[in-house]
Amino acid sequence: MRGNISLCYEHHLYSCQKIIYPLVMRVGMYFLIVGMYFLIGIIIFATIVGNLLVIIAVIHFKQLHTPTNYFTLSLAVVDLLLGGVVMPPKMIHTIETCWYFGTVFCKILTSLIVMLCSVSVLNLAFISVERYIAVCNPLLYHRTMKPHVTLIMIAVCWSYSAALGIIFLKQNTLRVEHNSEVLCKGACVLEIGPMAALIVSLFSLYIPSVIIVCMYVKIYIVAQRHSRSIHNTLSHLKTSRGQPTVSKAERKATKTLAVVMGVFLSFWTPPSIYTTYVAFYGYNGPPQVMQAISWTVFSNSACNPIVYAFFYCWFRKAIKAILLGKVFRTNSSRMKLF
Structure with missing residues (x-):
C-alpha cells in the first residue's frame, strides 16, 4: 500500500518528499518510530x-599511563565524538527521513565522519604495530615505545585524518554545488567521485586493514613459537632465542586488542565494499540500506568498552571506583588496579 506524499519543507519549492502513511499504517509506524528512537538512543547512550568511562579511567589512574592505553584513550575519544556529535543528528535523519539541520552542517558532519573513521582505523593500525613490537621484540619495545613516541604517533594519526577531512569537505562541497539543481532541500547526501572514493578507502581503510591483519598473523606465529619454546625448556625467564618471555599482561592486552580489531573489521568491511561499489558503478540503492549500513558502523563505537569490560579486570575495577566516587579521594589516582 502506498502512502500519501508530503514534503520535508512544505513552503519550499525544491523540498524533498516525505512519506505520510495512511491512518491504519500510521499506528504501527508510530510504535515502530518510537522503538527506533529507543533502540538508537540506547546505542548512543x-x-x-x-567511552567516557574509558577516558576517565585512563586519564585518572597513573597505573594506566602506558603506551597501549594511550592508543586506547585516543580510540575512546573518537568513539565519544561519534556518539555525542555524529549520532544524534543522524538518528533524527534516519527516522524522520528528512535532514533539518542545513546544508553547511551536513557537509561538516560528513567530513567529520570521514575524519573520525580514518582516526579509528589508523589508531588500530598503530596499535597492531605496537603490539607486534611488544610481543615479537620486547627488548626493542622497552627502548623505543616511550610515552612521547606514542603521543607523536597519535598526533600523526589525528593530523593526517584532519587533513583528509578538510580535503573531503572541499571535494564534497564542489560536487554538491555542481549537482545543486538535482538535489532537493531536506537531503543530506554524500557526493564523492570514484577516484576520490578509491583514494580515501585505500589509504584510510584497506592499507591499514592489511597492516593490522599482517601484524596479528605475525604476532600469532611468534606467540605460538614462544609458547612451544617455553613448554619444551620449562623456562619462565628466557626463550630459546635469548629474549625475555612475553608477560601474561602483554598477552592479555594483545588478545583483547585483537578482539577489538576483529570486531571493527567485521563491522566495517561490508559497508566499505558497498560504498566503493556505489561510487564506481553509480548504483543508488534504497536510502534505507545506506542508513542501516551507517548504523552498523556506528554501533561499533559502543562495542569497544564492552570488550574492555569483558577482558580487562583493571577496567572493571576502574569503573567501580568511578561509579562509587572513589576517584574524588586523595591519592585515588595511585590506586592499584592490577
Whole structure:
C-alpha cells in the first residue's frame, strides 16, 4: 500500500518528499518510530557513557599511563565524538527521513565522519604495530615505545585524518554545488567521485586493514613459537632465542586488542565494499540500506568498552571506583588496579 506524499519543507519549492502513511499504517509506524528512537538512543547512550568511562579511567589512574592505553584513550575519544556529535543528528535523519539541520552542517558532519573513521582505523593500525613490537621484540619495545613516541604517533594519526577531512569537505562541497539543481532541500547526501572514493578507502581503510591483519598473523606465529619454546625448556625467564618471555599482561592486552580489531573489521568491511561499489558503478540503492549500513558502523563505537569490560579486570575495577566516587579521594589516582 502506498502512502500519501508530503514534503520535508512544505513552503519550499525544491523540498524533498516525505512519506505520510495512511491512518491504519500510521499506528504501527508510530510504535515502530518510537522503538527506533529507543533502540538508537540506547546505542548512543552506551557509546557516550562507555567511552567516557574509558577516558576517565585512563586519564585518572597513573597505573594506566602506558603506551597501549594511550592508543586506547585516543580510540575512546573518537568513539565519544561519534556518539555525542555524529549520532544524534543522524538518528533524527534516519527516522524522520528528512535532514533539518542545513546544508553547511551536513557537509561538516560528513567530513567529520570521514575524519573520525580514518582516526579509528589508523589508531588500530598503530596499535597492531605496537603490539607486534611488544610481543615479537620486547627488548626493542622497552627502548623505543616511550610515552612521547606514542603521543607523536597519535598526533600523526589525528593530523593526517584532519587533513583528509578538510580535503573531503572541499571535494564534497564542489560536487554538491555542481549537482545543486538535482538535489532537493531536506537531503543530506554524500557526493564523492570514484577516484576520490578509491583514494580515501585505500589509504584510510584497506592499507591499514592489511597492516593490522599482517601484524596479528605475525604476532600469532611468534606467540605460538614462544609458547612451544617455553613448554619444551620449562623456562619462565628466557626463550630459546635469548629474549625475555612475553608477560601474561602483554598477552592479555594483545588478545583483547585483537578482539577489538576483529570486531571493527567485521563491522566495517561490508559497508566499505558497498560504498566503493556505489561510487564506481553509480548504483543508488534504497536510502534505507545506506542508513542501516551507517548504523552498523556506528554501533561499533559502543562495542569497544564492552570488550574492555569483558577482558580487562583493571577496567572493571576502574569503573567501580568511578561509579562509587572513589576517584574524588586523595591519592585515588595511585590506586592499584592490577
